[in-house]
Amino acid sequence: MSSLDPYRAANLARWDESVAIHAASEFYGVDRFLAGESTLLPLDREEVDDVRGQSLLHLQCHFGLDTLSWARAGADAVGVDFSPAAISTARDLAERAGISAEFVESELYAAPQALSDRLASFDIVYVNLGAICWLPDIRGWAQVCAGFLKPGGQLFVRDVHPLTNTLDEEAPDGELRIAFPAFETEEPLQWCGDADYADTSAQMVNQTSYEWNHSLGEIVTAVIDAGCRIDFLHEQEYTVYRALPWLVEGPRGIFRLPDRDRVPDRRLPLMFTLSARKT
Numbered sequence: 635m636s637s638l639d640p641y642r643a644a645n646l647a648r649w650d651e652s653v654a655i656h657a658a659s660e661f662y663g664v665d666r667f668l669a670g671e672s673t674l675l676p677l678d679r680e681e682v683d684d685v686r687g688q689s690l691l692h693l694q695c696h697f698g699l700d701t702l703s704w705a706r707a708g709a710d711a712v713g714v715d716f717s718p719a720a721i722s723t724a725r726d727l728a729e730r731a732g733i734s735a736e737f738v739e740s741e742l743y744a745a746p747q748a749l750s751d752r753l754a755s756f757d758i759v760y761v762n763l764g765a766i767c768w769l770p771d772i773r774g775w776a777q778v779c780a781g782f783l784k785p786g787g788q789l790f791v792r793d794v795h796p797l798t799n800t801l802d803e804e805a806p807d808g809e810l811r812i813a814f815p816a817f818e819t820e821e822p823l824q825w826c827g828d829a830d831y832a833d834t835s836a837q838m839v840n841q842t843s844y845e846w847n848h849s850l851g852e853i854v855t856a857v858i859d860a861g862c863r864i865d866f867l868h869e870q871e872y873t874v875y876r877a878l879p880w881l882v883e884g885p886r887g888i889f890r891l892p893d894r895d896r897v898p899d900r901r902l903p904l905m906f907t908l909s910a911r912k913t
């Protein structure tokens with residue numbers, strides 16, 4: 635990993651540190667997973683192709699709970715992440731759960747070299763929440779995803795809606811105030827803080843991280859230019875974690891904008907799902 639720029643090197647240090655915190659957190663629920671629960675959202679099960687007997691590549695898989703849940707659902711699953719702690723925890727969990735899956739340590743843009751024997755071989759490439767904001771170049775990311783797909787294979791992405799990433803977290807309750815760029819920028823946004831999203835009581839040592847936003851148009855165009863045809867682009871008015879401090883938690887771990895005058899709030903999409911196929 636010596637070739638990482640300072641931004642991604644700082645992100646790697648923070649992600650590596652987060653793994654032990656996340657693996658012990660209620661948010662990720664390792665015990666529930668080991669007891670047999672799937673960590674996949676019903677939405678993913680509906681919108682991703684039937685995985686039984688299919689090869690599935692999970693990019694930026696963190697410590698593997700979702701990768702292993704896909705394997706449990708019948709996929710021949712491979713997870714990739716640049717964090718050594720994430721990959722070793724994922725392998726350990728696979729063993730403890732008795733699930734067969736492969737985990738590969740690689741930076742996203744280096745994945746085609748790390749898995750050079752698997753190019754153009756996957757039925758499904760899966761990318762989920764909190765993934766693409768860590769990547770400086772969405773067009774390069776789309777090339778990596780498409781490069782792993784067989785013709786007809788599905789690229790499925792579920793991530794934070796780019797508009798959500800533009801909002802000022804510190805705005806007064808419920809006010810939608812734009813504070814950050816909607817488009818990809820060369821320089822990332824810098825974040826500092828010792829809190830962790832999965833365990834707010836944790837005190838992180840590595841406090842600085844860097845993110846890049848990518849507009850929906852940039853994402854879709856990158857996927858098309860990488861040789862895929864879009865099946866759908868869905869926008870959801872909810873998300874599945876507290877992306878902004880003033881979101882309201884509802885049943886089943888769903889977070890929404892606060893309702894206005896008892897009318898469900900439909901001001902802004904908070905998450906999106908995209909399905910595309912390699913042509």
Ligand SMILES: C[S@@+](CC[C@H](N)C(=O)[O-])C[C@H]1O[C@@H](n2cnc3c(N)ncnc32)[C@H](O)[C@@H]1O
Pocket residue numbers: 642645649650694695696697700714715716717720740741742743762763764765768769
């Ligand atoms: C929020 S997780 C996304 C996975 C999943 N949604 C989850 O919550 O378990 C983001 C993952 O991206 C990985 N990551 C960040 N930047 C990366 C990069 N440049 N190359 C490979 N992995 C990266 C981190 O190590 C982390 O495991």
